[in-house]
Amino acid sequence: MDIELTKEDDAFRAEVRRFISEKLPRELAERETVGASGERGALRRWQKDLHEKGWVAVNWPRQYGGTGWTPLQKHIFNEEMAAANAPRLSPFGLSMVGPVIYTFGNEEQKKQHLPSILSGDVWWCQGYSEPGSGSDLASLRTRAVRQGDHYIVNGQKIWTSYAHEADWIFCLVRTDETAKPQEGISFLLIDMKTPGIEVKPIISIDGLHHLNEVFFTDVKVPVTNRIGDENKGWTYAKFLLVNERTGIAGVPESKRKIAHLRKIVKQERLGDGAALADEPAFMTRLSEIEVKLTGLEYTNLRIVAEEVAGRPAGPSSSTLKIVGTEVQQALSELAVEAAAFYAMPFQREHLMGIANEAPVGPAYAVSVTSAYNFGRAASIYGGSNEIQRNVIAKAVLGL
Amino acid sequence: MEFALSEEQCLLQDSVRRFLEQNSPLDKVRLAAGNTHTVQRSLWAGASELGIPGMLIPEDFGGMGLGFLDAAIVYEMFGRYVAPLPFLGTAVMAPLALMLAGSEAQQEKWLPKIAAGEIIAGVAVTESIGVREDAGVKAGKGTLTGKVLFVIDWAEADLYIVADSDHGLHLVLPGAKGLSRRALDTIDKTRSVGELVFDQVSAEPLPRSSADAVARVIDAGRVMLAADTLGAGQMMIEKSVAYAGERKQFGRVIGSFQAVKHLCAEMAAALEPSRSLVWYAAHALDEVPGDARLMACHAKSHLSEVGRFVARTATEVHGGMGFTDLLGLHYWFKRIGFDRQLLGGPELVRLEAAHLQGWAA
Ligand SMILES: Cc1cc2nc3c(=O)[nH]c(=O)nc-3n(C[C@H](O)[C@H](O)[C@H](O)COP(=O)(O)OP(=O)(O)OC[C@H]3O[C@@H](n4cnc5c(N)ncnc54)[C@H](O)[C@@H]3O)c2cc1C
Numbered sequence: 001m002d003i004e005l006t007k008e009d010d011a012f013r014a015e016v017r018r019f020i021s022e023k024l025p026r027e028l029a030e031r032e033t034v035g036a037s038g039e040r041g042a043l044r045r046w047q048k049d050l051h052e053k054g055w056v057a058v059n060w061p062r063q064y065g066g067t068g069w070t071p072l073q074k075h076i077f078n079e080e081m082a083a084a085n086a087p088r089l090s091p092f093g094l095s096m097v098g099p100v101i102y103t104f105g106n107e108e109q110k111k112q113h114l115p116s117i118l119s120g121d122v123w124w125c126q127g128y129s130e131p132g133s134g135s136d137l138a139s140l141r142t143r144a145v146r147q148g149d150h151y152i153v154n155g156q157k158i159w160t161s162y163a164h165e166a167d168w169i170f171c172l173v174r175t176d177e178t179a180k181p182q183e184g185i186s187f188l189l190i191d192m193k194t195p196g197i198e199v200k201p202i203i204s205i206d207g208l209h210h211l212n213e214v215f216f217t218d219v220k221v222p223v224t225n226r227i228g229d230e231n232k233g234w235t236y237a238k239f240l241l242v243n244e245r246t247g248i249a250g251v252p253e254s255k256r257k258i259a260h261l262r263k264i265v266k267q268e269r270l271g272d273g274a275a276l277a278d279e280p281a282f283m284t285r286l287s288e289i290e291v292k293l294t295g296l297e298y299t300n301l302r303i304v305a306e307e308v309a310g311r312p313a314g315p316s317s318s319t320l321k322i323v324g325t326e327v328q329q330a331l332s333e334l335a336v337e338a339a340a341f342y343a344m345p346f347q348r349e350h351l352m353g354i355a356n357e358a359p360v361g362p363a364y365a366v367s368v369t370s371a372y373n374f375g376r377a378a379s380i381y382g383g384s385n386e387i388q389r390n391v392i393a394k395a396v397l398g399l
Numbered sequence: 400m401e402f403a404l405s406e407e408q409c410l411l412q413d414s415v416r417r418f419l420e421q422n423s424p425l426d427k428v429r430l431a432a433g434n435t436h437t438v439q440r441s442l443w444a445g446a447s448e449l450g451i452p453g454m455l456i457p458e459d460f461g462g463m464g465l466g467f468l469d470a471a472i473v474y475e476m477f478g479r480y481v482a483p484l485p486f487l488g489t490a491v492m493a494p495l496a497l498m499l500a501g502s503e504a505q506q507e508k509w510l511p512k513i514a515a516g517e518i519i520a521g522v523a524v525t526e527s528i529g530v531r532e533d534a535g536v537k538a539g540k541g542t543l544t545g546k547v548l549f550v551i552d553w554a555e556a557d558l559y560i561v562a563d564s565d566h567g568l569h570l571v572l573p574g575a576k577g578l579s580r581r582a583l584d585t586i587d588k589t590r591s592v593g594e595l596v597f598d599q600v601s602a603e604p605l606p607r608s609s610a611d612a613v614a615r616v617i618d619a620g621r622v623m624l625a626a627d628t629l630g631a632g633q634m635m636i637e638k639s640v641a642y643a644g645e646r647k648q649f650g651r652v653i654g655s656f657q658a659v660k661h662l663c664a665e666m667a668a669a670l671e672p673s674r675s676l677v678w679y680a681a682h683a684l685d686e687v688p689g690d691a692r693l694m695a696c697h698a699k700s701h702l703s704e705v706g707r708f709v710a711r712t713a714t715e716v717h718g719g720m721g722f723t724d725l726l727g728l729h730y731w732f733k734r735i736g737f738d739r740q741l742l743g744g745p746e747l748v749r750l751e752a753a754h755l756q757g758w759a760a
Pocket of ligand 1: 161211383656658719722
């Protein structure tokens with residue numbers, strides 16, 4: 001164990017800070033602080049700037065455009081980004097399909113897709129879940145039948161986040177109906193402009209459109225768009241899920257939220273005029289969560305170190321996912337409590353960052369309830385927390 | 400002592416259940432949530448035929464003269480069906496304020512109208528629970544100046560009952576000069592709250608106002624909110640159990656997995672004991688004055704916590720479906736969330752309870 005920071009590390013931190021203060025658009029950071037979604041154009045510019053600097057894909061190997069940083073450097077970078085309220089970049093390309101492509105894809109595929117994922121020119125979405133296949137993902141039924149150089153794809157995906165904004169979708173499809181469920185699945189990359197694809201919105205509980213149904217009717221997909229071998233898609237799918245779950249754990253974001261809450265509790269007054277920061281019951285819970293998060297953060301570092309040493313993380317991503325989402329949900333709960341009455345108003349324009357008037361109540365309170373409500377999804381997506389417990393019981397504990 | 404509902408009470412609850420089942424299905428709730436107040440008006444007229452607006456109002460004034468336990472079991476049904484109706488302010492808090500603090504003339508003028516379901520009465524007492532920033536209302540000579548947020552049954556009110564910062568209660572007409580009204584969109588679209596800003600607005604004081612009267616109005620409101628959460632939570636459990644019995648994954652219904660069974664069982668184990676707490680708190684408002692305030696605090700804070708647990712867990716059981724507007728589970732989720740914050744979140748209310756018991760300085 002060697003956790004001393006060297007002079008180089010300090011210099012690195014200073015460089016990251018300088019870059020952020022020069023390039024991160026103020027409005028993005030501000031919106032991020034109040035929990036409003038960032039404006040698309042500004043997000044794209046921010047990704048471009050990161051890309052130019054070579055910092056957009058922290059975890060990718062250097063040869064594919066990653067940083068090649070040590071785990072500690074990654075840690076420092078994430079810390080600084082979170083502290084500056086930099087928004088998270090869309091994960092579907094950078095954290096999900098990108099690593100699948102450079103790990104299992106062929107040279108053509110790498111050349112075709114990696115640059116536009118890094119630059120943010122192409123947006124991806126995830127076509128895993130189906131109406132009948134959520135937790136039991138391997139039962140999926142969207143079919144791809146080979147016809148010469150193409151697959152003909154028919155079926156339906158559901159809960160596809162941001163499919164309506166995506167240029168490409170990565171999809172799990174069934175290519176062998178006779179094999180065991182896990183052994184008949186292939187991993188396809190599909191251009192969303194291909195004829196036969198229809199996207200229908202699902203309005204979610206916040207009244208907004210994030211989710212979709214995606215229908216495939218005789219969609220022709222070149223066989224060259226298949227990742228790896230036919231019927232080996234489950235292996236790649238699981239690899240992706242490990243990354244997805246680690247990402248969902250969202251350690252840097254939660255750290256930032258804790259720092260933010262620490263500021264709020266100094267401003268927020270209780271009925272008798274005392275600061276919320278002097279309220280032991282509240283502060284005890286905040287520290288409890290912080291302890292949990294710290295444990296998670298160090299676990300993350302340990303896993304990264306193991307991976308660097310060539311020992312893959314595997315089922316530990318399930319633990320990260322459970323604890324990480326529990327921390328997120330507990331933090332969103334505390335934010336609602338801090339806002340008290342001001343958690344009630346639903347201020348749509350402020351949430352979307354298009355309001356002209358001042359909000360009702362303090363600015364931070366605007367998004368607390370939406371974040372709390374929608375945040376319930378974190379224990380569902382990426383494989384529900386119940387399913388993660390099943391994984392731990394079986395794969396880690398051997399039960 | 401018999402810790403159970405009387406036969407009349409069971410009948411009352413059943414008739415309200417039937418009324419709401421028939422007249423306030425989810426599509427109707429959605430329509431009302433889309434801000435068509437006409438839905439609310441016609442539904443309230445229907446509720447009047449059951450005597451609901453006047454259930455607490457003495458028979459002399461055209462009401463049914465029932466007690467708080469009756470009101471609580473009715474509001475429980477409202478929560479169950481996420482009914483978009485002005486029950487809390489109009490049928491409970493406003494009549495109680497008039498009965499406790501109003502003059503005979505005021506009672507004669509307003510109570511029969513409320514009882515007949517002719518008017519909607521908004522209630523502005525939130526500022527008596529924890530003044531925030533610039534909010535709060537000061538009384539001058541026959542006028543009010545200041546601001547109140549989160550006025551209950553704000554929309555379309557024909558009358559407002561307003562508490563000032565010295566525990567005075569006042570009647571204010573919505574058209575009064577100097578009164579500005581601003582709608583507050585909240586997470587819960589089934590009940591309306593809004594803001595009132597007073598600039599030297601002429602107001603009619605309720606002559607028998609007192610700190611105790613204001614507190615009793617709030618106590619009653621809190622017990623009702625607890626009852627509402629009870630009903631909404633019960634429905635969420637039933638919906639979860641039904642969904643767990645239908646939805647199949649891994650070739651079997653998800654209700655056959657022990658993890659899902661336990662989620663459902665935990666909800667039931669949390670909610671069922673709270674029912675008795677709500678009943679007793681409501682009973683105490685009428686019959687055990689010494690316990691009433693403390694029990695109101697307990698019921699409000701405990702049901703807020705249990706409600707939150709049930710709302711979350713039910714959402715978890717529904718998987719992705721729980722997040723869709725189409726299924727509409729969120730109407731219950733948000734209703735429970737709103738009940739939690741209105742008239743004081745559990746943190747604040749628990750502190751009040753600790754003060755009442757002499758446990759906190
Ligand atoms: C906001 C949001 C965004 C999403 N985005 C995407 C996306 O972009 N792309 C995509 O492909 N998918 C996406 N999903 C789908 C998500 O991955 C699924 O919702 C999830 O896998 C659960 O599946 P389900 O909804 O069918 O629930 P079900 O599988 O029906 O589960 C219902 C309940 O049963 C429990 N359960 C099921 N089986 C078991 C078992 N064996 N043991 C114990 N408990 C069990 C679950 O834990 C859950 O509580 C998204 C979901 C949400 C909510």
